[in-house]
Amino acid sequence: MRRGTERIMTGRTDRSDADDERAIVVGGGYAGVTAANRLARHGARPLLVTARPHFVERIRLHRVASADRPHARVPFDALLRPDVELLVATVARVDAADRRIVLDSGAERPFGALVLAVGSGARTVSSGVHCVDDESHAERLAGALRDRPDAVVTVVGPGATGVELACALADSGRRVRLARAARLAADHHGRALAARLTSLGVALLDDDVPPVAAAGDLVVDATGLAIPALAHDSGLPVDDRGRVVVDRSLRVHGVERVYAAGDAILVDGPGTAHLRPACASAIPLGTAVADVIARGRPRDAVPGYAARCLDLGDGHGRVQFVSRTDRLLPFAVGGRLGGIGKEAICRFTLRWMRAGAPSPLPSWPTSRTGALARTTAGA
Ligand SMILES: Cc1cc2nc3c(=O)[nH]c(=O)nc-3n(C[C@H](O)[C@H](O)[C@H](O)COP(=O)(O)OP(=O)(O)OC[C@H]3O[C@@H](n4cnc5c(N)ncnc54)[C@H](O)[C@@H]3O)c2cc1C
CATH class of the missing domain: 3.50.50.60 (FAD/NAD(P)-binding domain)
Structure with missing residues (x-):
């Protein structure tokens, strides 16, 4: 079993220099796993704190609902690099001023850099x-x-x-x-x-x-997603949906050493309106946030897109190509070929998270035409 897995925290008072400088990633979804693995590739030994003892492939949950799959879980051991320590726990609060997180149990962990990657979840739906x-x-x-x-x-x-x-x-x-x-x-x-x-x-x-x-x-x-209240409850800057507000380098506005990635963010500034809640956003954002932390300098982390991929049942699918800013292009692959494309993307998703890089290619498109962000350099 991985270090820290299933461990119950019981109030920790000792605080070493190594702990103080450690990077903590909160949330073991697409963005958080990618960020943690990417930090490990940069030579760090990050701590991933996440509420569930396994990763959930949310992009397969419609198939769980239709009973085509028994579940959508992937063991963290199959996803995390050896240098990532896993702690299964829920973070109740971030104390940004004192640079520590507070767990549900009341235990605390100091951080040198914090990545909030708490994603999105179920809204409160009416009864029935x-x-x-x-x-x-x-x-x-x-x-x-x-x-x-x-x-x-x-x-x-x-x-x-x-x-x-x-x-x-x-x-x-x-x-x-x-x-x-x-x-x-x-x-x-x-x-x-x-x-x-x-x-x-x-x-x-x-x-x-x-x-x-x-x-x-x-x-x-199926009209939308809910954002966890962690950022709001921690007094971090949030928009009216509870998404934590970050700049183009994914730094939380006005808060030192706190970063965020994935569904639960609003990137402030022009040229970001195309960003949508998707693992196609979360994985490149997870990569970028780790690069910003490891290299200690800002970079434009706003990702672009290449396609929208849908599973349309019975082995059919649709891979609709889009511009970097998610505008539809007149090219798509449908039918069974589209289904093969969609399934391949789902499988590659896990591979990219494991690698801590969003693409087998040396670069991933940013939102800016002609601009490409290096994603694998130095890793
Ligand atoms: C049915 C369905 C199909 C989808 N299909 C696609 C698709 O085809 N393509 C696509 O790009 N996107 C798709 N999406 C959207 C995609 O799943 C999300 O955009 C993606 O999961 C976001 O990744 P994330 O890392 O931001 O968050 P998540 O994957 O939601 O992970 C967040 C993690 O943080 C943990 N967490 C939350 N709060 C805390 C806390 N306080 N303490 C500790 N841990 C915490 C959660 O338990 C979770 O593990 C689909 C979503 C659904 C529901």
């Missing part, structure tokens, strides 16, 4: 409504589907999660309706998704159906 935003909710939906084999499922929200879930459920033989689907007609990518949904028998509802449960139906709210 489901979501697939985190592991427990996806499993709960799978259980409800088992208990009610004839129930019609209404998925509310035509974003990537809603579309993937609707396809997975329809593929498993469910009667599925996708509400708020009118938005899909807005561009060629959406229209291709609508065609695939229709071919699977998903009823597309244009109505703005509120995510509340109707008698006999199962309703899944």
Whole structure:
């Protein structure tokens, strides 16, 4: 077992120089695992503090809900480099002034640099409504589907999660309706998704159906993600959704030695509006934040994109190419080839996290046309 795993912290008062200078990463998701591994590649011995004893491949949770997969867990031993110490614990508060984190148990850990990578999770949905935003909710939906084999499922929200879930459920033989689907007609990518949904028998509802449960139906709210309250509760600068506000080098505004990456951030400044909550953002952000810390100098860490990849059921998928700033390009790969592309990306995701680098290529696109951020230099 990895050092620190499952350890219960019991109030620690000794504070060595090594502890004081240590980098701590909070959150073992896509951004946090990448950042911790990247720091280790830079020669650091980071501590990864995370709430669950395993990594969750959230991008596969719609398949957990549809019972195509028993779970989406990956053991940390298969992901973390040997120099990353793992502590399974929940961080209750960050004391930025005194440079320490406080765990749920009341125990404390000092840091030299802190990366907040707490991601996003399930929103509070109304009673009887489901979501697939985190592991427990996806499993709960799978259980409800088992208990009610004839129930019609209404998925509310035509974003990537809603579309993937609707396809997975329809593929498993469910009667599925996708509400708020009118938005899909807005561009060629959406229209291709609508065609695939229709071919699977998903009823597309244009109505703005509120995510509340109707008698006999199962309703899944796929309209958005919630941000953990840690940054807010710690008095760090947050936006109205609770995302911690960082500059382009991922430094938390006005707070020394505290950085953030992943879904739970708002990058302040021009040219950042394209950033979306995605592992396609979290992995390059995790890489960049580790580089900023290890090299001790700012860099433009705002990532760009190359494609949007969706699992559309029964081995089908769609890899829609986009500009660095996430604008749709007129190229896409669909059908079974698209499904192979999507599955390959999912597998590479784990490989990139393990490597602490977001790409097998020597560079990853930034949001600035023509500008490429070095991601593997020095590592
Ligand atoms: C069904 C579904 C399908 C998706 N499909 C795609 C896709 O195809 N492509 C794509 O790019 N994105 C997809 N996403 C979005 C993607 O999963 C997220 O953007 C990604 O998980 C964000 O990574 P992260 O590292 O910021 O956070 P997370 O992966 O959410 O990890 C955050 C971690 O921090 C831990 N944590 C939180 N608070 C604390 C605390 N106080 N103390 C200790 N630990 C804490 C959590 O337990 C978690 O392990 C999908 C999401 C869902 C739900």
